[in-house]
Amino acid sequence: MAESLVPDYDTPLEDLDNALQLQKNILQSTDERHSEKFRLFDQEGVLYYFKYMHSKLQSDLDQAIASTRNAINILPLPGTGQSIDRTQAFVYGHLSSYLIQRLNFVDDKELQEEALSLGRLALESLDKGSLQWCSLYDNRYRLNGNLDDLREAIEFGYTSIEMLQYSKVSYMQHSGLCASLLGRYQATNDSNSLWEALNISRQGLECSILSRQGPSGKVIALCNHGAVLYELSKRYQQTDPLEPSKAICELDKAIEYGYQALALVGKDDENDVWTLNQMAAWHTAKMEITKDISLGEKATRYLEQALKHEPPGHPKYLSLVDNMIHTWNVRYQILARNNSHSEAIQALDTAIGYGYESLKCTLETDPLIGTRTFNLAKMLTSKGLTKKDNSIFREARDYFESTVRMESAPPLFRMGSAIQAGLFYWKEDLLEGSNVLLQEAISLLPSLQPESISPQDLQLTLSQISGLATFAAAISLEADKSPYEALRSLEQARCVISGLSMSSKTDLSTLREIDPDLANRYNDLRLRLAEVSQQMKVEGAYQEASKNKTKLLKTIAEMEAQIRLSPGLDSFQLPLTEDSIISLASEGPIILVNATVIGCDAIAVTTQGIKHIPLPKMKYKELDDCVALFNKLGNEARRNAIPLKKETPKATTSDKMLWLWDVAVQPILESIELTSSKRVWWITTGLAGRAPFHAAGNHSPGSRENTISRVFSSYISSFKALKFARDRNKAMVPKPNMLLITMPNSPPPHKKLNTSHEEEVAKEVFGTSMEHLSHPSPEMVLQKLPDYSLVHFACHGSSISYNPSLSGLLLVKENNAAMLTISDLENVNLKAGSIVYLSACSTAEQVDGKFADEAIHLANSFQALGFQHVIGTMWGAEDAAAGDVARRVYKKLALRMGLGGDGDGGRLDVSRALHEAVTEHKEEVGGTNITTWAPFVHIGI
Numbered sequence: 001m002a003e004s005l006v007p008d009y010d011t012p013l014e015d016l017d018n019a020l021q022l023q024k025n026i027l028q029s030t031d032e033r034h035s036e037k038f039r040l041f042d043q044e045g046v047l048y049y050f051k052y053m054h055s056k057l058q059s060d061l062d063q064a065i066a067s068t069r070n071a072i073n074i075l076p077l078p079g080t081g082q083s084i085d086r087t088q089a090f091v092y093g094h095l096s097s098y099l100i101q102r103l104n105f106v107d108d109k110e111l112q113e114e115a116l117s118l119g120r121l122a123l124e125s126l127d128k129g130s131l132q133w134c135s136l137y138d139n140r141y142r143l144n145g146n147l148d149d150l151r152e153a154i155e156f157g158y159t160s161i162e163m164l165q166y167s168k169v170s171y172m173q174h175s176g177l178c179a180s181l182l183g184r185y186q187a188t189n190d191s192n193s194l195w196e197a198l199n200i201s202r203q204g205l206e207c208s209i210l211s212r213q214g215p216s217g218k219v220i221a222l223c224n225h226g227a228v229l230y231e232l233s234k235r236y237q238q239t240d241p242l243e244p245s246k247a248i249c250e251l252d253k254a255i256e257y258g259y260q261a262l263a264l265v266g267k268d269d270e271n272d273v274w275t276l277n278q279m280a281a282w283h284t285a286k287m288e289i290t291k292d293i294s295l296g297e298k299a300t301r302y303l304e305q306a307l308k309h310e311p312p313g314h315p316k317y318l319s320l321v322d323n324m325i326h327t328w329n330v331r332y333q334i335l336a337r338n339n340s341h342s343e344a345i346q347a348l349d350t351a352i353g354y355g356y357e358s359l360k361c362t363l364e365t366d367p368l369i370g371t372r373t374f375n376l377a378k379m380l381t382s383k384g385l386t387k388k389d390n391s392i393f394r395e396a397r398d399y400f401e402s403t404v405r406m407e408s409a410p411p412l413f414r415m416g417s418a419i420q421a422g423l424f425y426w427k428e429d430l431l432e433g434s435n436v437l438l439q440e441a442i443s444l445l446p447s448l449q450p451e452s453i454s455p456q457d458l459q460l461t462l463s464q465i466s467g468l469a470t471f472a473a474a475i476s477l478e479a480d481k482s483p484y485e486a487l488r489s490l491e492q493a494r495c496v497i498s499g500l501s502m503s504s505k506t507d508l509s510t511l512r513e514i515d516p517d518l519a520n521r522y523n524d525l526r527l528r529l530a531e532v533s534q535q536m537k538v539e540g541a542y543q544e545a546s547k548n549k550t551k552l553l554k555t556i557a558e559m560e561a562q563i564r565l566s567p568g569l570d571s572f573q574l575p576l577t578e579d580s581i582i583s584l585a586s587e588g589p590i591i592l593v594n595a596t597v598i599g600c601d602a603i604a605v606t607t608q609g610i611k612h613i614p615l616p617k618m619k620y621k622e623l624d625d626c627v628a629l630f631n632k633l634g635n636e637a638r639r640n641a642i643p644l645k646k647e648t649p650k651a652t653t654s655d656k657m658l659w660l661w662d663v664a665v666q667p668i669l670e671s672i673e674l675t676s677s678k679r680v681w682w683i684t685t686g687l688a689g690r691a692p693f694h695a696a697g698n699h700s701p702g703s704r705e706n707t708i709s710r711v712f713s714s715y716i717s718s719f720k721a722l723k724f725a726r727d728r729n730k731a732m733v734p735k736p737n738m739l740l741i742t743m744p745n746s747p748p749p750h751k752k753l754n755t756s757h758e759e760e761v762a763k764e765v766f767g768t769s770m771e772h773l774s775h776p777s778p779e780m781v782l783q784k785l786p787d788y789s790l791v792h793f794a795c796h797g798s799s800i801s802y803n804p805s806l807s808g809l810l811l812v813k814e815n816n817a818a819m820l821t822i823s824d825l826e827n828v829n830l831k832a833g834s835i836v837y838l839s840a841c842s843t844a845e846q847v848d849g850k851f852a853d854e855a856i857h858l859a860n861s862f863q864a865l866g867f868q869h870v871i872g873t874m875w876g877a878e879d880a881a882a883g884d885v886a887r888r889v890y891k892k893l894a895l896r897m898g899l900g901g902d903g904d905g906g907r908l909d910v911s912r913a914l915h916e917a918v919t920e921h922k923e924e925v926g927g928t929n930i931t932t933w934a935p936f937v938h939i940g941i
Helices: 013-029 037-055 058-074 086-102 109-125 131-144 147-163 170-188 191-210 215-239 244-264 270-290 293-307 315-337 341-360 369-387 390-404 411-427 431-443 455-463 468-478 483-493 496-503 509-514 516-535 542-563 578-587 620-631 651-671 686-690 719-731 756-769 778-787 849-854 858-865 879-897 910-925
Strands: 590-595 600-606 609-614 679-684 712-715 738-742 770-774 790-794 808-813 816-821 835-839 869-873 936-940
Touching: 013 037, 037 058, 037 086, 058 086, 086 109, 131 147, 131 170, 147 170, 147 542, 170 191, 170 215, 191 215, 191 542, 215 244, 215 270, 215 455, 244 270, 270 293, 270 315, 293 315, 315 341, 315 369, 341 369, 369 390, 369 411, 390 411, 390 431, 411 431, 411 468, 431 468, 431 483, 455 496, 468 483, 468 590, 468 600, 468 849, 483 578, 483 590, 483 600, 483 609, 483 719, 496 719, 496 858, 509 516, 516 542, 578 600, 578 609, 578 719, 590 651, 590 686, 600 651, 609 651, 620 651, 620 686, 679 686, 686 849, 712 910, 719 858, 738 756, 738 778, 756 770, 756 790, 756 879, 770 778, 778 808, 778 816, 790 879, 835 858, 835 879, 858 869, 858 936, 869 910, 879 910, 910 936
Parallel strands: 590 679, 679 712, 712 936, 738 770, 738 790, 790 835, 835 869
Antiparallel strands: 590 600, 600 609, 808 816, 869 936
16 A cells, blocks of 8 residues: 555545555565665655655654655765766655745754755755755745745746646646746746736646545635635735725636635645635735725634634744734725724734744745735834834834845845834934845845846835935935935835846947947847846746846846947946036036935035935925926916816916025036026925925026026936936937827817917928828838837827836827837837927926825836937926927927937037026916916937
């Protein structure tokens, strides 16, 4: 019986005991010198391991380890550099897996190293389609958090599925691969991994139905598929919070699969605990969306039932406790919002109690210790806010700080902990400690591997550490660090997404002069990377595309290191140095404004150096009130895809402009020396990124106490963006051709637009070199965009605060509204872009909240795409004003481009052309009519 029994999760405990007794009898009767005795010990170990899975007794796991060690002791030791044969490899793999299970109960570095070493030996000798390859690499990832191991697990998971596609146990391979893909999604936010996990889990479910195995296989497949749907639901909550029905739909499907799984398992079944745990998580998630407390009560009952079967300290016990923490914490949040204060505090205290229990049972080597510490710190912070108790805050701070130091903790949790701990230190006036923590958080940014995931996925990732850059800069200045250190914090931790986009389009003209072949090979790699990134979205292409993307990223990094050996290219694709930043101010000062609850400051860069300008009169709350007003400006004629419900009174806009001049612009301009060009560039961060510094001041007749009378203003998202645009400008000569896109009529409920001014002036200035697309589709525009030097959009626009990558311009497709989004623009390979004029609403309006550090809006996106000049609007442009300003701008540019006049066709001064056009329009409508003339801004060189 022992020889014929192949145990699995459905094997009854009684059968396992009988098999073990027979196995012991066979071992006792087998000669020590028998060549197969090692195999008998290994079989005994397997039986003990499956018994442990039923009993939860560590003694059974220890017996499995001891039996397998006996097997290995019989085998000859491999020599240095030698591998073991395939049969031996299975034994080594078994022991590695058992030791990894043992590490859930003991804090033993030597045991961990032995588990990894044995797994490595097994992997070197097993066929790459072996059942153990995927699980061994996955185990290695769980121990050390190395994403390379997870990538290997995924690759070999695919191989094993291909080799076992007709096997009755192939559903197990789908299960393992699904877990690895889901692990990669949870670690990186890579949505392609999530969609592929959904596909693989669906296949696994189909295989389990066809399999003749017991119910455990189907239970595993059902719960795996439900787990993916649960992650998909959370994803929808992040990307589309205004449509909760999408998230609820996925949760309802997961819960239905959970009910099916519960119907298949017995109360003593190993999978019963897992299924109950999953069901609790799914009900809690639904409670979080619907605010229905009864769902949390149901989740608690599931967990209480499961906890009866799990001894304290067991891995599944801890998972259940973690789930209990989350359930009670969500209940607290709902009760607190409903002003049920006493019940809310009781729920929070219950969650915190489970949090302490979870940490008490967690070993220091457990990769989840950082996650558990971080979650406890967050709950203690909530309690501190409720109780107004500083001792609770200090305890929370200590837990946050300890999370930062845990290398096994997920980078996002470490970074989030650094922000929280840093703010606690600041409140205690411990500025040096705060500065150290925030700088450590910034140093962790590369560990997120931002280059490996899509901009949309990276957007969600970075939203979880919102405020890092602005807080770090503010603390640096408060701690009397150099203004360059504060500036460096902002440059490193802001605009990460657009920075990657610009890196992929870096000008190679200098490299081509030195080594044309190297430049061509590097450019080919960039193009292939863009193609592969798109292929990952195609169904069925994930496996190969993911593998190719990893190889390409490695090759690109190696080639960039090679390029830096070339003369004059030692800083290629590296962050800007202090000298490089100062050199960018040769054409005029670059002014960075940073506003936080910590303080408000400006940092001015001129050819003389980098200067800190404190702004003590600017207060964060007053700035918030100021920008809130400007966000609501406009009327029914505004070019906005999201119509305003009512018009905001204009009388207060003058007061806000005066305030902005008094607290920020005037002290800044008085502290710097302008160049002969009178130009300045504004780099605005966080909340300050939504302030109209270009229009601040007194605009009553005859007054020069305002920005527009003193300087020519341009905006730019970062120093890197300014260098990128200037480098491209050197390599490109603008063609005198234009693409005009107009949408005079849009699908309801959008208002009609008068685009006749733009159409007339475009025809007059550009003649036959202008192509006019009236009511085009997004696809048509994307196809035409790369070939034109000047592009003009006259249409409605929208800014989506909860998902800025979906912000865009309203076009039409098959008579329905269709958006040309920021996301759509990412893969455009621009050939000739010089100027894009976005005559639409809010195209330069920066979103607030958790996405502010990335400065994601349409105007910045077109600039990162490669246009040297972008004209956009900070709020709803009025229809007549949009047409008049555009007409004036193009008339002035025509003269300077040698079109219709005597211009020399040299470098275009778009900033000056816009400044003059707005000034003329301002004089016609009156300076105090700020709503009309002030929204127009220049972004670029």
